[in-house]
Amino acid sequence: MSHHKIRVTVNGATSEDEVEARLLLVHYLRDVRGLTGTHVGCDTSNCGACTVLLNGRTVKSCSVLAVAADGADVLTVEGLAADGEMSPVQQGFQQCHGLQCGYCTPGMVMAATGLLLENPDPGEDEVREGIEGNLCRCTGYSMIVDSVRWAASHGGAGEVAARHATS
Amino acid sequence: MGSMIGAAVVRKEDPALLTGRGTYVDDVRLPGTVHMVYVRSYLAHARIVSIDTSEAVAKPGVLGVWTNADLPGLPPNRSVPGMERPCLARDKVRFVGEPVAVVVAADRYAAADAAEAVLVEYEELPVMASIAAATADGAVPIIDGLESNVVLEQVLSATDAEAELAAAPHRLSIHLKNQRCAAVPMEPTVCLADWQASGLTLWATTQTPHHSRNELAAMFGLSQQEVRVVAPDVGGGFGAKASFYPEFILTAELSKRLRRPVKFVETRSENMISMVHGRAQEHDVEVGFDDDGTLLALRVRITQDCGGWPDATGIGLPTLTSFMSGGCYKIPVIAPSFRSVVTNTTPVGSYRGAGRPEASFMIERVVDHVAAELGLDPLEVRRRNFVQADEMPFATQFEGIVYDEANFPGALDKLLTVIDYDALRADRAARRDDPSKPLLGIGFSTFVEMGGFGPTPLFEQFGYVGGWESANVRLNSDGSAVIKVGTSPHGQGHQTAFAQIVADELSIPFERISLVHGDTATVQEGIGTMGSRGAPVGGSAVFQAAGKVRAKAMKIAAHMLEADESDLELVDGRFRVKGTPDQGVSMAEVAVRSFKPHLLPDGFDLGLDETAYFEPKNLSYPSGAHCCVVEIDRDTGFVKVARYVAVDDCGTVINPLMATGQIHGGVAQGIAQALLEEVRYGADGQPATGTLVDYTLPSAMDLPRYETDHIVTPTSFNPLGAKGLGESGATAAPQAVVNAVVDALGHLGVRDVEMPCTPQKVWRILQSAGEDRS
Numbered sequence: 001m002s003h004h005k006i007r008v009t010v011n012g013a014t015s016e017d018e019v020e021a022r023l024l025l026v027h028y029l030r031d032v033r034g035l036t037g038t039h040v041g042c043d044t045s046n047c048g049a050c051t052v053l054l055n056g057r058t059v060k061s062c063s064v065l066a067v068a069a070d071g072a073d074v075l076t077v078e079g080l081a082a083d084g085e086m087s088p089v090q091q092g093f094q095q096c097h098g099l100q101c102g103y104c105t106p107g108m109v110m111a112a113t114g115l116l117l118e119n120p121d122p123g124e125d126e127v128r129e130g131i132e133g134n135l136c137r138c139t140g141y142s143m144i145v146d147s148v149r150w151a152a153s154h155g156g157a158g159e160v161a162a163r164h165a166t167s
Numbered sequence: 168m169g170s171m172i173g174a175a176v177v178r179k180e181d182p183a184l185l186t187g188r189g190t191y192v193d194d195v196r197l198p199g200t201v202h203m204v205y206v207r208s209y210l211a212h213a214r215i216v217s218i219d220t221s222e223a224v225a226k227p228g229v230l231g232v233w234t235n236a237d238l239p240g241l242p243p244n245r246s247v248p249g250m251e252r253p254c255l256a257r258d259k260v261r262f263v264g265e266p267v268a269v270v271v272a273a274d275r276y277a278a279a280d281a282a283e284a285v286l287v288e289y290e291e292l293p294v295m296a297s298i299a300a301a302t303a304d305g306a307v308p309i310i311d312g313l314e315s316n317v318v319l320e321q322v323l324s325a326t327d328a329e330a331e332l333a334a335a336p337h338r339l340s341i342h343l344k345n346q347r348c349a350a351v352p353m354e355p356t357v358c359l360a361d362w363q364a365s366g367l368t369l370w371a372t373t374q375t376p377h378h379s380r381n382e383l384a385a386m387f388g389l390s391q392q393e394v395r396v397v398a399p400d401v402g403g404g405f406g407a408k409a410s411f412y413p414e415f416i417l418t419a420e421l422s423k424r425l426r427r428p429v430k431f432v433e434t435r436s437e438n439m440i441s442m443v444h445g446r447a448q449e450h451d452v453e454v455g456f457d458d459d460g461t462l463l464a465l466r467v468r469i470t471q472d473c474g475g476w477p478d479a480t481g482i483g484l485p486t487l488t489s490f491m492s493g494g495c496y497k498i499p500v501i502a503p504s505f506r507s508v509v510t511n512t513t514p515v516g517s518y519r520g521a522g523r524p525e526a527s528f529m530i531e532r533v534v535d536h537v538a539a540e541l542g543l544d545p546l547e548v549r550r551r552n553f554v555q556a557d558e559m560p561f562a563t564q565f566e567g568i569v570y571d572e573a574n575f576p577g578a579l580d581k582l583l584t585v586i587d588y589d590a591l592r593a594d595r596a597a598r599r600d601d602p603s604k605p606l607l608g609i610g611f612s613t614f615v616e617m618g619g620f621g622p623t624p625l626f627e628q629f630g631y632v633g634g635w636e637s638a639n640v641r642l643n644s645d646g647s648a649v650i651k652v653g654t655s656p657h658g659q660g661h662q663t664a665f666a667q668i669v670a671d672e673l674s675i676p677f678e679r680i681s682l683v684h685g686d687t688a689t690v691q692e693g694i695g696t697m698g699s700r701g702a703p704v705g706g707s708a709v710f711q712a713a714g715k716v717r718a719k720a721m722k723i724a725a726h727m728l729e730a731d732e733s734d735l736e737l738v739d740g741r742f743r744v745k746g747t748p749d750q751g752v753s754m755a756e757v758a759v760r761s762f763k764p765h766l767l768p769d770g771f772d773l774g775l776d777e778t779a780y781f782e783p784k785n786l787s788y789p790s791g792a793h794c795c796v797v798e799i800d801r802d803t804g805f806v807k808v809a810r811y812v813a814v815d816d817c818g819t820v821i822n823p824l825m826a827t828g829q830i831h832g833g834v835a836q837g838i839a840q841a842l843l844e845e846v847r848y849g850a851d852g853q854p855a856t857g858t859l860v861d862y863t864l865p866s867a868m869d870l871p872r873y874e875t876d877h878i879v880t881p882t883s884f885n886p887l888g889a890k891g892l893g894e895s896g897a898t899a900a901p902q903a904v905v906n907a908v909v910d911a912l913g914h915l916g917v918r919d920v921e922m923p924c925t926p927q928k929v930w931r932i933l934q935s936a937g938e939d940r941s
Contacts, residue, residue, distance in 0.1 A: 020276065036194035037187015039402070041353045042435035046859035049353060077187035086185060094181040097824045100832065101658030102184030103353040103402025109185060128867040135859070137353050137403050138658050140835030141867040143828060 006070040010035065011079025019066045025059075026050040028066035029076060037077040037106050041135070048134030051107035051114075052076045056165035058114030060107075060133070075164040077106035080113065087158030088151040089113050098147030100138035108134045112148045116157040117165050122148070171667040171677055172887075175824040179662040179681075189400040192357040192370045197428040200359065201230055203418055204278035206268040206285045207437070208260035211296055211511040211852020212309065213289035215259055215267065223270055223284040228277035230425055232285060234268045241420055242386035244413055245479050245630065250310060250318065252476040252514075254413035259292065261309055261475035262512050263854055264440030266413060271421055271429060294511050296852035298449060298472050301510045309475065309509045318477055319507040323489045323565065328453075328502035331464035335455025341536055345525045345901075346922050347447040347472065347846040349856070350518045351864055352657075354402025355438035360418035361428040366393030367419050373398050374409045375695030376655050378631055380687045382411050383419060398685035401657035405836070406517030408657065409697045410443045410478055439857045443481060444846050445518020447472040448488065448525045456537050460548035462498045467529065469505035474514035479630050481515045482507055486628075487522030487617065490568045494530035495575040495615045495790060496552035501564060511852040517697065519836055519897040523616040531612050531902035532919075535909065539918055545906065546588075549613050550576065556880075567625070570615065570788045571882040571890070573816060578792040579613055581878050582814045586794050599914050605798040605807070608911025612793045612903035618817070618891025619787035619884065620698030635782040636700065637692050638708035640669060640716050642775035644762050646755025647679040650712075653693015654705035655685045659893065660825045661701060665709045667821055668887070672713035673720070674740045675754050691778055699789065699891025702821055707885040708781035715777035720757045723775075726768060727752050727760060787882045787890035791815035793834070795903040799911045804930025806842055806908055808871040815895055818881045819888040826892055830875050833896020839865045840897075841904035845923050912936070 007016045010033055017032050029035045029052070038061060041049030050061040053075040080087040089112050092098065099105040108131060115122060115130035122130060127148045128141070136144060151157075157165075183189050220232040235241075235255040243251035256267050268285050272278035295301035295309065301316040309316055332338055358371040366389060373379050373396070380396040383389070401408065414431045422429040433441060448471050455464040471485045489503035520527075534552070538545040554561045556574040563570065588609070595607045620626060621634020639651040650665050666680040683689055696705070717737065724742035725732040728750060735742050743751030752760075760766060761775045796810040813830050820826050843863040847855040856862040881888025901922060908924045909917060915936035920928065 022276070030193075034196075035187065036191075037189075039191070039354070040193075041355075041402075042859045044435065044858045044860045046864075047353065047435070077185075081186055086182065090185040093185055094177050097178070097828045099181060099184060100660070100828055101353065101403040102180070102189055102400060103191065105184055106187050124872075132866045132868045135353065135864050135866060137351055137405070137836075137864070138832045139828060140831035140873065141870050142831055142872050145867065145872075 004067045006067055008069050008072055008074060010074045011076060021067055023066040024062055025064040025066050025069050026061040029061060035076050035078050039103055039106055041104060046135065047104065048111060049104050049107040051110040051134060053110060053114060053161065053164060058111055073164065073167060075161060077109055080109065080158060080160055082158065082160050087113070087160060088155035089116065089148065089158060092147040092150035092154065096143050096146040096150050098139065098144040104134060104136045108136060108144060112151065113157045113161045115148065116152060117161060120156050121152050171670040172819070172821050174667065175822060176663060176667065176677065177824065178660050179666065180660060191354055191400045191402055192359055192372050193432050195359055195370050195399065197359065197361060200428040200430050201271050201273055201425065202275045202278045203421060203429050203431045204270050204275065204282045205266040206270065206282045206287065208256065208263060208265045208267050210260060210289050210291060211263050211294045212292040213260050214292060215256060216288040216290050218268060219286040220268065223281040226277065226281040226284060228273040229281045230271045232268055232270050232281065238420060242416060244411060244416065245382065247318065247477050247482055250477050254416050263852055264437065264513060265475060269417055271425065275432065294850070294852040296511045296848040296850060298470050298508050298510065301508050309511060316509045317506050318473065318509050319482060322504040324502045326500060326502055328464045328466045328500045331500045332453050332455040332466060335463045336457045337540060338453065338455045339536055339540055341452040341454070341533060343450040343452060343529055343532055344921055345446045345448045345528055347444050348518055348840055348844050349439055349444050349846050349862055350405040350407035350442065352403030352405055352408060355433035355435055356412055356414060356442060357432050358415055358418050359428060359430045360422040362419060362423040366395065368395045368397065369415060369419060370397045370399060371415055372401050372408055374404045374655055374657060374697050376685055377653060377687050377693040378695055379411060379415065381632060383415065386416060387419065395688040398655045404657045405519045406445065406521050406697060407442050409695065410480055410516040436858045439862060440513050440854050443478050443514050443516030444474065445515065446525060447515045448485065450529045452529060452533055454533050454537060458541065460537055460541055460543050460551050462496055462552050464500045465492065465498050466502040467492050469503065471505060471507045472510050472512065472515060473507045474510060474512045476514050477507065477509065478514045478516040480517050483629050484517070484522035488526045490565045491523050491526035491617065492530060493563060494527060495554055495613055496530065497554050512848055519833060520616065520894040523894065524898040524901065527614045527616060527898050528902045531614065532905065535906050536918060539913065545611055546579065549579065569785055571884050572880045573615065573788060573790045574878060574880050575613060575790060578790060578814050578816055578878050581876060582792040582794055582812060585812050585874060585876060591796060602801065605800050606911040608797045608799065608907040610795045610903045610905065610907025610910055612899045612906065614899040615788050615790040616894060616898040617786045618699030618789045618894065619703030619783050620700045621704060621783050622785055623782060631694055633694060635780045636694055636704040636708045637778065637780045638705065638712040639691055639778040640709065640712040642716060642758040644759045646675060646753065646758040648673065648675060649681055649683060650709055651683045651690045652705055652709060653690055654696045654701050656696055656701065659696060659701050661705065664702060664821045664825060665706060668706055668709050669713045672710060673717055673754060674737050699893045701893065702889040703787050703885050703887065703891045704781060704783050706821065706889055707887050708779050710887055711779035711781050712777050715779060716775050719777065720754065720775055723757045723760050723767065724752050727757065784884040787818065787884050789815065789817045789890040789892060789895045791895060791899060793899045793903045795907040797904065797907040797911055799908070799929060801933060804926040804933055806924055806929060808838055808904065811838070811871050812874040813896065813899065814876045814878060815892065816878045816880050817892040817895065818879065818890040820877060820879065821889065827875050829892045830896045831873050833894060834873055834900045835865065835870050836897045837900020838870060838904055841901040841922055841924060843869065843923050
């Protein structure tokens with residue numbers, strides 16, 4: 001198996017690592033960069049637990065090779081808060097009880113953040129369509145929809161995500 | 168009760184989980200950890216002829232490959248005596264996905280590569296992947312040494328009710344299927360074992376850390392103090408993580424052999440064939456009733472498909488179904504019996520509701536059948552048969568099964584104030600005559616289930632040491648409090664709910680209370696989180712421990728104020744003398760005094776640190792009334808849930824925000840069972856739903872917005888009055904949805920639609936109804 005040197009910026013920190021060609025981005029984030037906030041919930045790219053922002057767009061990091069992220073700028077759930085204050089999306093999930101076990105939550109929060117970058121004021125149906133690629137087994141989704149709409153009216157995607165998307 | 172119980176406070180759990188700072192088992196990193204990967208059977212029933220591990224062992228990074236023969240003396244997984252499941256298949260495999268060998272390597276990718284290189288030669292055996300196949304004439308016993316595939320058969324009443332059924336003016340035979348479902352917690356099974364000279368530590372995705380510790384100690388011949396089980400953040404369980412899995416034993420054994428930590432991380436595709444499935448029951452029902460819909464007799468023959476091995480919990484579930492088969496109705500004679508059948512499929516265990524949703528689905532479908540037969544409104548039949556509020560507690564005909572305080576008609580009354588039933592019925596009638604509009608159906612579910620599991624004599628039958636729960640409440644010297652509880656939450660929000668209970672009982676700020684759980688090294692004894700026992704049993708233990716702290720604090724305060732205890736009250740965080748509110752001491756002052764022996768009466772026990780074990784008097788019985796309104800597309804058969812209204816009676820509501828979340832989540836799973844989900848196998852035992860591509864887990868696009876409400880009838884079976892809520896939605900919803908689907912098609916002569924009510928199934932019904940009419 002061939003190895004490759006990659007240079008990836010994650011949450012503002014750049015690092016150079018040698019990785020196997022087949023290493024998935026999600027395993028690079030978790031095992032090489034030690035960022036265990038991004039979760040793995042399936043192996044068929046259905047669940048979205050591994051969703052991160054890659055150069056400003058949401059991707060399922062189980063479906064991206066680490067080598068394909070060479071030179072990229074990645075934002076994960078660990079990087080969303082600004083100076084220790086949770087982003088509007090994170091706050092919305094707490095205020096509206098948009099999480100229970102928390103396992104799908106990092107991916108759901110990143111998907112919601114990506115949605116709000118594209119559409120700052122989505123209606124109920126638009127939120128449901130926007131998070132359709134992220135599965136949650138606990139909440140039945142209504143309170144997640146409420147959480148995203150709460151965020152839309154309290155600052156949207158948040159300053160860190162906005163900066164990441166425009167950089 | 169004070170101001171915190173009943174308050175919709177946001178959760179303490181959330182900031183860590185929202186910022187990626189939670190700790191799930193795969194996030195635990197120990198130096199030197201190696202990774203275990205299974206070689207699983209790709210056949211459903213076969214004799215193992217040979218296993219060649221030579222190529223796999225030689226792969227880079229591989230530390231070893233083990234088969235059953237390489238691990239003599241390894242304890243099997245506990246089950247029905249005589250049917251214990253070996254951790255790795257011995258001689259033959261019984262379902263697709265059964266582990267045949269394990270590989271350990273330096274990293275997961277290398278281990279997976281090596282697992283691919285293990286060559287297993289099989290001799291195929293006849294496959295029986297359904298109840299019908301496993302009970303057919305000439306079926307081969309799947310478990311060697313048994314005479315048939317019926318592994319357990321039980322009759323739970325003295326009569327078969329034939330006389331009463333024969334005498335009834337009306338009699339119906341109904342066959343119902345409660346299809347096999349997968350729990351699919353978003354986090355699959357993960358464990359990390361670290362066996363040291365001092366003993367074994369296992370981090371595991373479990374709902375029952377103490378029980379798992381007891382199992383491991385017994386299996387390995389260790390004392391319980393040598394085993395520590397930690398369930399850190401756990402990503403959902405839904406009952407399936409209450410089962411004990413072979414990987415817990417194998418990682419422990421291999422850590423002992425390799426003298427390194429061994430981790431196992433299940434993939435989702437493995438999870439779909441390895442983690443216990445739920446439901447998988449078929450019911451043959453006979454019901455007798457009179458002209459006005461009064462139920463006279465009920466006979467239910469339950470057949471459970473228990474999969475390739477009887478699961479220790481799963482095998483007990485048809486008993487619960489039997490006990491609950493009367494639902495919220497007075498039926499003079501109920502005659503349940505069941506048999507459990509082994510098949511060449513994944514083992515069956517608990518799934519949200521675990522045995523009770525099957526009963527509730529059955530009786531609520533039966534009531535609708537009776538209404539249809541007599542041309543009565545389904546609500547009229549329900550009202551005619553309800554156990555009334557003034558008849559509670561209500562002893563069912565089954566010994567020890569006594570419904571606590573409830574108001575079945577009251578919940579339905581409340582539901583009817585939310586929906587406009589007359590308008591819905593008018594709309595339904597109008598649409599039947601207007602082909603341009605989708606059909607409309609209205610379905611009801613007036614349900615009762617079991618919560619608050621124990622008590623001990625019942626829970627012992629599932630292998631637990633008891634049915635109680637334990638809590639310790641300790642005040643630090645600054646007056647802040649730490650709770651240690653034996654429940655093991657995996658999304659339920661115990662940190663928040665239990666802090667609310669202590670905040671009220673001790674009159675200290677919610678923010679100054681924290682919770683420790685899920686670690687046998689730090690928490691006293693415990694049982695775990697399942698069977699809707701968190702609030703009623705765990706919460707009651709917390710309440711009692713806090714009560715003991717309060718009583719002792721009161722003694723100290725009386726000493727400090729030189730007053731009689733009976734003259735004191737605890738208000739706004741201060742003990743004060745009644746009538747002279749200026750004279751008092753704060754809880755923080757009392758807390759620090761509890762550590763000053765020279766300032767306390769001679770011989771006074773230091774500290775404010777109390778433990779309580781709460782044994783519930785009996786199970787509690789959450790109930791309620793749900794209504795589902797569906798629209799059916801005439802061209803595609805697609806069923807859309809247009810409205811879902813839930814009125815629940817879980818007794819005391821501790822946190823309305825979290826209670827709503829529990830109802831939403833349970834109802835979502837119930838709707839999904841009714842419309843989308845089914846674990847399916849081919850006749851060859853090959854899973855047709857082995858990944859999330861094929862198993863239709865609902866997304867936000869598939870589920871409706873829910874309307875929820877409560878009536879509150881506190882139970883007298885525990886001091887909080889809470890009945891539990893985690894399983895109510897999943898218990899109530901399937902029949903509300905199916906009753907609505909059948910109702911929408913009722914004018915076509917349709918009496919039943921089997922779950923899941925997929926577009927294809929409904930479209931075919933619509934087509935054949937159309938053909939009949941043309």
